[in-house]
Amino acid sequence: MLFYLLRRLLYSIPILIGVSLLTFVLFYMTSSPEQMARKNLSAKNPSPKQITTWIVKHGYDKPRSEQFKKHMTELFLFRFGKSDVNGEDIRERLIKGAGPSGMLGLAAFALSLVTTVTFALIAAYYRGTYVDGFLTFLSVFLMSVVYMVYIIAGQFILGKILKYAPLAGYTSGTSAWKFLLLPVIVAVISGLGGSMRLYRTFLLEEMGQDYVRTARAKGVGERAVLFSHVLKNAAIPIITSVVLGIPLIFLGSLLLESFFGIPGLGGLTVDAITNQDFAIVRAMVFIGTILYIIGAMLTDICYALVDPRVRFE
Amino acid sequence: MSSPLHSSDSASKAVAKIALKRYRLLSAAALLLVLAGCSNNPYPAGDTAKPVLYRVLTDDLKTLDPSISYTVDEGVVIDTIYPTYYQYHYLKRDPFVMELSLGGEEAKRETIPVSVIEKGKTVTKQGERWTFRLKPNLRFQDDPCFPGGKGRNIKAADVLYSFRRMGDPAIACPVLSFFGEKVLGMAEYSAHLDEVEKQKQQPDYNAPIEGLQLDPNDPYTFRIVLNQPYPQLRYLMAMHFTTPLAHEAVEMYGKDLARHPVGCGAFKLAELSPKQRIVLVKNDNYREDYYPIEGAPGDREAGLLEDAGKRLPLVDKVQYNIIREGVTSWNLFQQGYEDQAAVTQTNFQQVISSSNKLSPEMSSRGIQLLKTAAANVYYYGFNMNDPVVGGYTPEHRKLRQAMSMAIDSQADIDLFHQGLGIPAQFIIAKGINGYDPNYVNPYREHNVEKAKQLLTEAGYPGGIDSKTGERLTIYYENAGVTAAGRQSVALCVKNLDDIGIHVESRVSLPNIWQGKIDKGEYQFMRYGWFADYPDPENFVFLLYGPNKRPGPNASNYANPEYDKLFEQMQAMNDGPERLAIIAKMRTIAVEDCPWIYINHDEALTLSQSWLHNVKPHPVSNESAKYLRVDAPLRDKRQHEWNHPNYVPAILFFMLLIFGSAPAASVINKRRNRHVRRSSGGLD
Numbered sequence: 001m002l003f004y005l006l007r008r009l010l011y012s013i014p015i016l017i018g019v020s021l022l023t024f025v026l027f028y029m030t031s032s033p034e035q036m037a038r039k040n041l042s043a044k045n046p047s048p049k050q051i052t053t054w055i056v057k058h059g060y061d062k063p064r065s066e067q068f069k070k071h072m073t074e075l076f077l078f079r080f081g082k083s084d085v086n087g088e089d090i091r092e093r094l095i096k097g098a099g100p101s102g103m104l105g106l107a108a109f110a111l112s113l114v115t116t117v118t119f120a121l122i123a124a125y126y127r128g129t130y131v132d133g134f135l136t137f138l139s140v141f142l143m144s145v146v147y148m149v150y151i152i153a154g155q156f157i158l159g160k161i162l163k164y165a166p167l168a169g170y171t172s173g174t175s176a177w178k179f180l181l182l183p184v185i186v187a188v189i190s191g192l193g194g195s196m197r198l199y200r201t202f203l204l205e206e207m208g209q210d211y212v213r214t215a216r217a218k219g220v221g222e223r224a225v226l227f228s229h230v231l232k233n234a235a236i237p238i239i240t241s242v243v244l245g246i247p248l249i250f251l252g253s254l255l256l257e258s259f260f261g262i263p264g265l266g267g268l269t270v271d272a273i274t275n276q277d278f279a280i281v282r283a284m285v286f287i288g289t290i291l292y293i294i295g296a297m298l299t300d301i302c303y304a305l306v307d308p309r310v311r312f313e
Numbered sequence: 314m315s316s317p318l319h320s321s322d323s324a325s326k327a328v329a330k331i332a333l334k335r336y337r338l339l340s341a342a343a344l345l346l347v348l349a350g351c352s353n354n355p356y357p358a359g360d361t362a363k364p365v366l367y368r369v370l371t372d373d374l375k376t377l378d379p380s381i382s383y384t385v386d387e388g389v390v391i392d393t394i395y396p397t398y399y400q401y402h403y404l405k406r407d408p409f410v411m412e413l414s415l416g417g418e419e420a421k422r423e424t425i426p427v428s429v430i431e432k433g434k435t436v437t438k439q440g441e442r443w444t445f446r447l448k449p450n451l452r453f454q455d456d457p458c459f460p461g462g463k464g465r466n467i468k469a470a471d472v473l474y475s476f477r478r479m480g481d482p483a484i485a486c487p488v489l490s491f492f493g494e495k496v497l498g499m500a501e502y503s504a505h506l507d508e509v510e511k512q513k514q515q516p517d518y519n520a521p522i523e524g525l526q527l528d529p530n531d532p533y534t535f536r537i538v539l540n541q542p543y544p545q546l547r548y549l550m551a552m553h554f555t556t557p558l559a560h561e562a563v564e565m566y567g568k569d570l571a572r573h574p575v576g577c578g579a580f581k582l583a584e585l586s587p588k589q590r591i592v593l594v595k596n597d598n599y600r601e602d603y604y605p606i607e608g609a610p611g612d613r614e615a616g617l618l619e620d621a622g623k624r625l626p627l628v629d630k631v632q633y634n635i636i637r638e639g640v641t642s643w644n645l646f647q648q649g650y651e652d653q654a655a656v657t658q659t660n661f662q663q664v665i666s667s668s669n670k671l672s673p674e675m676s677s678r679g680i681q682l683l684k685t686a687a688a689n690v691y692y693y694g695f696n697m698n699d700p701v702v703g704g705y706t707p708e709h710r711k712l713r714q715a716m717s718m719a720i721d722s723q724a725d726i727d728l729f730h731q732g733l734g735i736p737a738q739f740i741i742a743k744g745i746n747g748y749d750p751n752y753v754n755p756y757r758e759h760n761v762e763k764a765k766q767l768l769t770e771a772g773y774p775g776g777i778d779s780k781t782g783e784r785l786t787i788y789y790e791n792a793g794v795t796a797a798g799r800q801s802v803a804l805c806v807k808n809l810d811d812i813g814i815h816v817e818s819r820v821s822l823p824n825i826w827q828g829k830i831d832k833g834e835y836q837f838m839r840y841g842w843f844a845d846y847p848d849p850e851n852f853v854f855l856l857y858g859p860n861k862r863p864g865p866n867a868s869n870y871a872n873p874e875y876d877k878l879f880e881q882m883q884a885m886n887d888g889p890e891r892l893a894i895i896a897k898m899r900t901i902a903v904e905d906c907p908w909i910y911i912n913h914d915e916a917l918t919l920s921q922s923w924l925h926n927v928k929p930h931p932v933s934n935e936s937a938k939y940l941r942v943d944a945p946l947r948d949k950r951q952h953e954w955n956h957p958n959y960v961p962a963i964l965f966f967m968l969l970i971f972g973s974a975p976a977a978s979v980i981n982k983r984r985n986r987h988v989r990r991s992s993g994g995l996d
Contacts, residue, residue, distance in 0.1 A: 038831075039824040042375070042383040042487045045831055047863045050485045053507075057483065086375045087568045093587065130975075152640060159353055160644050163957045167648070168641045169355035169634065170589055179355070258637045263588035267637075276824065 001304075005297065012293040016286065017072060023285045024068050027278055033060035036276040040085050058084055058279075071282055080283040085275050090283050094265065098250055100170055101257070101264030104180055105249030108187035112195070113242060115188055117231075120199030124207060125226060135196065142193030151259045154186040168261030183260040187253070198241065202234040209233070235306045243299040247291035251284070351957045355634075355650055362948040365630040366924075366940055367652045369642045373587050373635060376571040379553040380478050383487040385843070388553065388934040390591060390633065394576040395556035398445055398472070399547065401847075401933040404608030404617055407744055408887070409847040409932060411551060415467070415577070415600070417448040417533065420547065427497060429540050440497070440540050445550070447472070447533040447557075452598040454581040458565040464598045467577055469535035471557035473525045476537075477518040478563065479554060482507045488554050488845065490864070492546065495539045497524030518560070542884035548846030551933075579626040579938035591633040593937070595626055604926075604939060617928055626938035627926070649951040652924045652942065656682075656917035661731045664919065669732075678950075679922025685929040686735065686743040687914035688844035690852065693720065693805070694868040694908050699836045702787065705872070705905065708771045713906040715767035716787075717756040719812045720805065722911050724759075729801055733917060737910035739899050740852045744931060746887045747849035747895040754903055757910060764812045776813020786815045790835035792826040793818070805839070831862050833869055839911075840867055847932050849895055850883050856902055870907035923947040 037054035038046060046054075055061050059070070074081060080090035123135040159167040165181040206212065207230050215225050252266030269288075272280035303310045354361070361367075374387045379395045382388065400414035413419070420443050427440030446469075453464035479486040480493065480503045493499050499522055506516045528534035537546065549555055562575035574582050579602065580593035602625040608617055620627060634651070636642040639659040646654035656664050664682070666672045671682040695713055697703040702713060726734040738754040741747045768776065773785045787809065793802040799820075806816040816837075821829065829835050842865075844851045854860055857879045858871030875898055882894040902908075920927045923943040930936060 035822075035824045035828060038827050040375075041485055042381055045827075045863060045865060045867070046485070046487075047490065049482065053482050053485060082568075086373075087571055088587075096587065155641065155644060160648065161958070162961055163353040163648075163955050164351040164962070166353050166355035166650075167644050168636055168638075171357070175357075178352070257588070259641055261589070261634070261636050261641065263586060263635075267588070 001301075004300075008293075008297050008300075012290075015293065016076075016289050019289045020072060020075065020282060020286060021068065023282055024064075024071065027281060028064065031276050031278075033058075036060065036084060036278065039276045075282065075286045081279050084277045084279045085272075090280055093268070093280075094283070094287070097252065097263060097265035097268060099172065099264075100176075100262050101252035101266060102250055103176055104183055104187075104256065104262055104264060105252065107180055107184045108253075109245065109249050111184060112188045112191050116192055116195040116199055117238070119192065119196045120203055121226060121231065123196065123200045124203035124230075125222070127204060127207075135200075139193040139197045142189065143197070144193075145190075147190055147255065150186050150190040151255060154182055154189075155259065158182055158185065168259070170262050179260070179262070183253075183256045183262065187256060195241075199234070199238055202237045203230055206230045206234045232306060236303060239302045239306065240299060243295050243302060244292075246295045246298065247288060250291060251288055351959075353648060353955055353957070354951065355645070361650075361951055362944050363630070364628045364942050364944050365632060366628045366937060366942055367650065368631065368633050368937075369645075369651055369654070370591065370633045370635050371637055371639075371642075374591070377574045377582070377585075378571040379556050379558065379574070379576075380475065380484050380486050381571070382553065385934065389937075390593070391553050391574070392578070392934040393580045393593060393631070393937045394574045394578045394582060395553045396576070396578045396935070397551050397553060397556050398447070399551040400935060401551060401930060402605060403930065403933075403936070403939050404605050404612050404928060406609055406930075408746055409744070411547065414551075414602075415447055415451055415557065416550075417446045420445050420550070422544070424542070425538070427538065427540050429497070438540060439542065440538060441542050441546075443537045443539070443546055445469070445472070445535055445537070446531070447535075448600060449533050451557075451577055451600055453557075453559050453562075453577050454575060454596045454598050456559075456562065456575045458559065458561040458575060464577070465559075465561075467557045468532045469527055470532070471559060472555065473527065473535055474518065474560050474563075475555055475558040476525055477502070477522065478558060480506065480522070481510075481516050481518070483510055483516065486554060488549070488552065491845075492539075492543070492549060495541055495543050496522065497538045497540055498522040499524060544884060544886060545846065545848055545850055548848055548851075552845065579935075580631060583630075588635055590635060593631040593633075595629050599626075602938070612928070617926055620926060620939075620941055627941040628937070631937045646919065646921075649921065649947065649954050652921050652947075653927070654919045656731075656733075656919060658731065664917075665731075675919070681920050681922070681924075681927065683918045683920065683927060683929060684733075685916050685918065685931055687916060688742045688745060688847060688931040689842060689914050690737055690740055690742055691839070691841040691911040691914075692737070692740075692908040693837065693839050693911065695837060695906075696833055696835050697868050697870045697907050698833055701785075702836055703869075710904065710906055711767045711771035712773065713909075714756045715764045715771060715773075715812060716809060716814065717906055717909040718758060718760050718764035718767065719808050719814070720909050720911070721759040721808055722757065724808075725801070725804060726912050728804065729797060730912070730914070733915040734912040735915060737912050739903065739910060740855060740908070741849050741895070742844065742852065742913045745844065745847050745849055745852065747852075747892060749896075752899070754910065756903065756906060761811050768812055768814070773813070776815070784813070784815050786817055788817050788819055788836045790819050790821070790826060790829055790838045792823040793820055794822060801839075830867055833862060838867075844932065849891075850879075853879060853882070853895065853898055856907060868907040870902075870905065872901055872905055875901045875905075921947070921950075923950065 033055045034051055037051040041050055041054055059067065062070075078091070080094070082089055083093070119135060123132050126132045155167050158164050159182055166179055167182070170176065170179045212225060212229060215229055250265070252264035252268070254266040254270055256262065257264045257266035268280060269284040271277070272284065370386055372386075374390060375384075376382050376387065377391055377394070379391055382391050396414050398414060398416040398420075399411045402410035402412050423442045423444075425440055425442050426437050428435055428437050447467060451467040453459065453467060455462055455464045459465050476496070478484055479489055480499050482503055483506070489503075493503065502520055502522045505520055509516055524538040526536040526538065528536070539546065556576060559575055562573075563570060566573045566575075572585055577596070577598065577600070579596060579599050581596040582591070583594040584590060584592035604620045604623045604625055604627070606618070606621040612618055636645070639657055642651060643654060643660045645651045654660070664672055664675055671680065675682070695702045703709065722736040726732060726736065735743055736757070738752050738757055743750070765775070768774070772779050776785050777783065778785055789802065789805065791798070791802050793799045802818050802820075806818060809816045830838055830840070842852070842855055855865050856868070856870045856875060857866060858873070858876045860866040861869040861871065878894050878898045878901075882891050882898070885891045885894070916929070918927070918929055923946040925941040925943065926939050
């Protein structure tokens with residue numbers, strides 16, 4: 001297993017370099033140092049002198065190859081440098097933002113998983129009954145609603161009309177739950193429909209297998225069949241779809257954080273692209289790639305844990 | 314085989330039943346606990362009952378460095394931390410009145426001969442020497458950058474240090490162009506620092522500058538010597554760029570001064586949390602400052618003098634919540650958790666009734682509505698160097714005049730600004746000396762027939778070029794990447810299409826578009842200008858020939874007669890003579906028509922009933938220290954407006970419980986069926 005993981009880690013190095021190179025090329029294809037300077041200088045119409053000074057100060061006057069080499073070296077050492085826009089230390093910003101994003105992401109992720117699997121189990125267990133019909137209708141309805149509507153309706157109904165939770169804001173510590181309540185509910189409900197349908201399909205497929213019939217024939221109770229056999233075997237496709245969402249836990253959710261005032265990392269990449277803050281863009285792409293690689297490795301490990309047929313080779 | 318199975322099944326059922334009961338009890342208890350803890354108050358309990366002012370910012374601020382910051386949002390925070398020699402009278406308008414802030418006495422302005430080098434020769438010119446004297450007992454805020462953490466006494470050298478820092482090319486001060494070439498020796502100093510920095514050395518802010526002088530006999534007096542008359546220096550001394558700056562803070566924090574301001578204003582920074590909040594608290598070292606004892610006509614009746622003579626600031630803390638979404642901040646305002654809100658497209662229908670007054674819903678809550686005319690101007694600009702739309706021949710002028718008459722400013726205001734705005738007749742905004750409310754620009758009347766006539770006279774009958782027989786096509790360089798931007802472009806295209814001109818929209822991202830404007834790579838564009846100070850010079854200089862790009866003259870307009878008049882009026886004090894010159898300049902610019910004037914903004918602001926002394930200022934950003942909060946009233950209203958409604962939650966959970974009953978029945982039936990079948994099988 002260790003050898004397998006080491007091999008996967010080594011494979012990730014060219015992936016990281018490749019993704020960073022692609023980002024580097026794309027950024028320079030759509031932008032130039034002069035445009036970046038214009039965007040980030042505060043003067044209404046910066047002078048050519050000010051533009052040149054900014055470019056030199058931020059090192060964008062150097063040859064592209066030299067820039068890329070320096071960027072990659074710094075990134076692999078996790079030295080992200082300072083924001084091109086406001087000079088803020090990027091690592092500090094990431095550490096500050098990862099907490100709220102992680103809190104929101106983890107709570108929403110865990111609760112979503114439990115809720116969707118539970119509903120999928122209920123739907124599968126009651127297949128063909130009114131319960132299944134109702135849950136199918138609910139899933140299709142939830143899938144049909146635009147994400148923004150969940151946010152605005154959630155704020156309006158739970159925050160403004162019923163007044164259960166603050167509309168926006170954040171405090172670290174034990175009071176954080178109050179601010180996370182609304183966005184977590186919105187995240188769970190908005191993701192419920194699609195996942196519930198998907199997991200129901202996985203579960204039903206397993207329920208039609210021979211081993212389930214055998215278990216029932218041997219007198220195993222329905223609950224035991226469902227939890228000990230069906231759920232365990234349906235876990236592989238569920239894990240595949242779930243683990244790929246793990247990077248998003250730490251990278252944050254743009255809309256949720258923006259509407260609910262959560263000071264996370266959700267809008268950081270989009271803002272950086274809008275503001276042409278290349279320093280943040282390259283750092284976020286690098287971290288995102290690492291998280292996806294970790295996610296993929298976790299998926300493999302989980303496969304081995306839930307399915308004895310899977311071996312690391 | 315069957316009996317153990319049965320017995321264990323029965324036992325597990327019994328256990329499950331007990332567990333289920335406990336689970337339900339626990340769930341009910343948890344629900345009650347959660348409901349009891351529910352509150353939509355985003356602030357710690359009791360905070361809103363204190364004299365705290367809650368305001369909204371729509372995004373993080375890039376910088377709090379007074380030498381760099383140039384946006385209104387940043388100014389709102391910075392100006393309360395970094396006061397200046399002069400400030401604007403909080404209540405008086407039309408004209409704006411300046412008063413001493415850190416200044417101990419009015420600046421003395423003397424005309425003196427100065428020697429300058431022009432084209433390699435030393436010439437003597439008429440210059441100016443301004444003498445300023447600070448109040449002697451001013452202190453910086455307490456900060457670890459000072460010995461013992463105690464803010465030290467502010468001296469004249471601290472103001473000049475600010476000027477020296479602005480002269481550093483690495484700082485990229487956005488207003489350096491206003492005075493950089495006017496202060497004697499400043500240009501040489503900047504060039505020297507540039508050289509030093511190219512050699513990767515630390516800038517030497519002690520290098521001599523002839524025009525910045527300290528008084529050897531008085532540490533609070535300083536002089537600024539200019540190589541030309543420049544009365545606008547007075548206004549610059551009211552901008553945060555000229556605040557006294559502690560060299561200790563610059564040395565200790567370096568670039569982090571952008572996030573660690575050290576000033577001497579009414580407030581000091583207590584918290585800066587990105588994407589979350591900025592908190593300012595009262596600065597204990599703030600000078601003695603009092604609420605104005607007189608105001609503009611009507612201010613007393615409006616209750617704006619109730620706090621006359623009181624020591625400022627009137628609140629202990631100002632919290633700026635960073636809320637990006639307009640819907641969210643509007644909802645928070647409605648719940649009473651924000652003290653002020655802007656009227657935008659999001660809330661306009663809810664705020665303003667059909668009779669253009671505050672809606673009954675808002676009035677019943679005691680909310681006040683205030684209208685402010687901004688000191689700005691929006692315009693369509695022609696590139697005067699362009700062979701088609703530029704130029705100064707009668708035909709070129711007529712083409713621009715025709716386009717001007719085709720543009721419907723009122724439609725623009727109605728469609729995109731909720732009817733708020735003053736159709737602009739000339740460059741100068743309302744409230745600024747030189748603005749004439751009775752003046753009507755002959756080419757700003759929306760008149761399609763007259764426009765067509767002018768277009769024919771310009772050589773384009775029906776929009777067809779009489780020389781080539783082709784339709785006239787104008788390229789409109791714009792940054793309309795948003796829905797509103799595209800709609801605005803569409804209106805312009807339609808207006809010009811009405812007179813037969815085909816407009817081709819060329820859309821770019823804002824910074825790319827800005828680059829094209831700066832390089833003169835455009836034909837027709839839309840632009841805006843926000844005044845830095847309330848002097849007509851800060852508007853009419855936008856058409857001054859020598860100010861063409863990279864200066865502020867984006868149209869590259871140059872008319873020697875206009876330029877001569879500008880040079881005359883620039884150095885004059887306000888008065889009838891200056892107004893007469895401005896009127897002449899207006900006539901020239903209107904006939905040449907390098908711009909199509911669109912509008913001057915008007916903004917509507919809402920403030921809660923517990924917020925007092927609200928009078929938005931079009932130029933000054935230092936309002937926080939004058940505002941007073943009736944905190945007990947706010948606390949009371951917040952409780953009244955925000956009672957959680959538990960009934961729907963209880964009903965929802967009851968529905969879940971009762972709704973699951975038929976499902977439970979199905980489970981039982983299945984289980985029984987399963988048990989019977991398996992029992993039979995096994996037996």
